[in-house]
Amino acid sequence: MGLEKAGGNWVEGEDRFFDRDTEIEALTERVRDGTHTLLTAPRRMGKTSLVRELLRRLKDAGDVETIFVDLEDASTPADAIAEIGFQSRAAQGAWGQIKSLFANVLPGEVEIGGRVPVLTDADLRVKLRAGTDAGNWRRKGDEIFEALAGNGRPVALAVDELPILVNRLLKGDDYRITTERKRAADEFLSWLRKNGQTHRGRIGMILSGSVSLEPILQQAGLSAHANIFSPFDLKPWNEETAMACLDALGETYGLDLPCAVRRDMCQRLRCQIPHHVQRFFDILHEDLRRAGRRDATSEDVERVYADGMLGVRGQMDMEHYEGRLRMVLGDGGYRAVLEMLTEAAVNGGRLRGDAIGRHRKSLAAEAGAGNHPPRIEDVLHILEHDGYLERQGDDYRFVSGLLEDWWRARYGRPGAGPDRSAGRWA
Numbered sequence: 001m002g003l004e005k006a007g008g009n010w011v012e013g014e015d016r017f018f019d020r021d022t023e024i025e026a027l028t029e030r031v032r033d034g035t036h037t038l039l040t041a042p043r044r045m046g047k048t049s050l051v052r053e054l055l056r057r058l059k060d061a062g063d064v065e066t067i068f069v070d071l072e073d074a075s076t077p078a079d080a081i082a083e084i085g086f087q088s089r090a091a092q093g094a095w096g097q098i099k100s101l102f103a104n105v106l107p108g109e110v111e112i113g114g115r116v117p118v119l120t121d122a123d124l125r126v127k128l129r130a131g132t133d134a135g136n137w138r139r140k141g142d143e144i145f146e147a148l149a150g151n152g153r154p155v156a157l158a159v160d161e162l163p164i165l166v167n168r169l170l171k172g173d174d175y176r177i178t179t180e181r182k183r184a185a186d187e188f189l190s191w192l193r194k195n196g197q198t199h200r201g202r203i204g205m206i207l208s209g210s211v212s213l214e215p216i217l218q219q220a221g222l223s224a225h226a227n228i229f230s231p232f233d234l235k236p237w238n239e240e241t242a243m244a245c246l247d248a249l250g251e252t253y254g255l256d257l258p259c260a261v262r263r264d265m266c267q268r269l270r271c272q273i274p275h276h277v278q279r280f281f282d283i284l285h286e287d288l289r290r291a292g293r294r295d296a297t298s299e300d301v302e303r304v305y306a307d308g309m310l311g312v313r314g315q316m317d318m319e320h321y322e323g324r325l326r327m328v329l330g331d332g333g334y335r336a337v338l339e340m341l342t343e344a345a346v347n348g349g350r351l352r353g354d355a356i357g358r359h360r361k362s363l364a365a366e367a368g369a370g371n372h373p374p375r376i377e378d379v380l381h382i383l384e385h386d387g388y389l390e391r392q393g394d395d396y397r398f399v400s401g402l403l404e405d406w407w408r409a410r411y412g413r414p415g416a417g418p419d420r421s422a423g424r425w426a
């Protein structure tokens with residue numbers, strides 16, 4: 001079977017989406033059962049792709065209406081409600097009613113001068129946003145959910161990047177959890193939970209995001225809000241699947257990747273995160289194309305890994321990881337994480353228990369000095385949840401060989417400490 005390269009974004013469709021059959025099956029069952037799902041996995045594991053592909057297949061099957069909402073750009077509950085309303089235009093049986101909720105901001109569909117005014121999608125979004133504010137989002141949101149519940153077919157409502165919104169509500173621009181911010185996050189999550197409960201069986205929600213929701217909720221003592229969502233952990237591919245994926249890509253692009261070569265690639269990565277598998281193929285493909293070759297050897301794999309995956313292009317990818325860590329942890333926590341991961345990288349991938357003890361003390365000292373760093377437990381929880389480290393006895397260890405090598409290449413060389421390359425260390 002052939003497979004097309006992914007480009008940078010999520011993938012869907014038979015010629016781009018690979019494997020994940022058991023996951024699709026399990027999630028389909030949940031949607032049909034009326035179970036709400038919290039899909040969790042580290043960055044780039046393929047959550048968005050999985051949800052998009054699931055919705056595509058559900059839609060094809062025809063018995064469920066599907067809606068996909070991305071909240072990455074939402075800063076307030078009102079933004080979120082407007083976006084849910086906007087994307088709900090996919091549910092034909094509910095859209096008329098939803099439009100009527102915004103009658104004050106939408107032009108009536110009366111003929112003006114013989115013509116029905118036409119709104120572009122961009123205009124429509126702006127208008128729905130203008131019609132939703134801090135005073136009415138809850139009521140508008142309730143009414144949108146009611147309209148969706150009344151849609152002929154049950155609705156699968158996927159909400160991506162909800163944790164980013166919750167994180168923003170909780171921590172604002174200075175990453176400090178204040179009482180007021182906590183109340184705002186609490187209100188929004190309570191609203192979501194109530195609607196999930198009220199319309200169970202008619203609306204099935206699937207939440208996902210590029211940072212994990214649970215550690216963020218736990219940090220704020222709001223974990224109970226996630227109770228109605230049953231977790232679903234998306235795992236990395238196993239080596240066999242990653243090798244099959246490389247084989248399928250090779251077939252499409254006319255590359256001969258012998259079994260031993262593909263195995264070397266997987267062993268380099270150690271953890272088969274689909275995005276990393278795709279990147280490795282892409283960089284190898286480009287490299288061989290420049291040389292006018294179609295066959296790859298183990299030496300090629302080593303060269304391409306060191307120059308490409310760990311080089312400038314690879315590092316650009318990794319900057320996203322750092323950006324997300326900083327967003328969740330704030331400056332103080334991020335600084336600690338840079339040190340902890342660098343220590344692990346130069347120690348053969350291991351962060352030792354005594355090093356953790358040291359960071360525990362220094363974070364506590366910063367808190368005592370009036371700053372607001374997260375607790376060491378929260379930092380470790382996030383690093384575990386987001387797939388950086390896993391626990392081994394008293395120590396923690398890098399999960400992904402690529403992340404470990406990349407971290408070492410970026411921060412682990414003598415004189416290349418976080419102080420210089422991060423630029424925001426002082």
Ligand SMILES: Nc1ncnc2c1ncn2[C@@H]1O[C@H](COP(=O)(O)OP(=O)(O)O)[C@@H](O)[C@H]1O
Nearest residue numbers: 006009017018044045046047048049274275278
């Ligand atoms: N099922 C899949 N088949 C092929 N490639 C995938 C698959 N899932 C993920 N990928 C690769 O991973 C990248 C990131 O996927 P994405 O769905 O955006 O991950 P996430 O939402 O978890 O961050 C894609 O661009 C693609 O290269």
Ligand SMILES: [Mg+2]
Nearest residue numbers: 047048209210
């Ligand atoms: Mg995603």
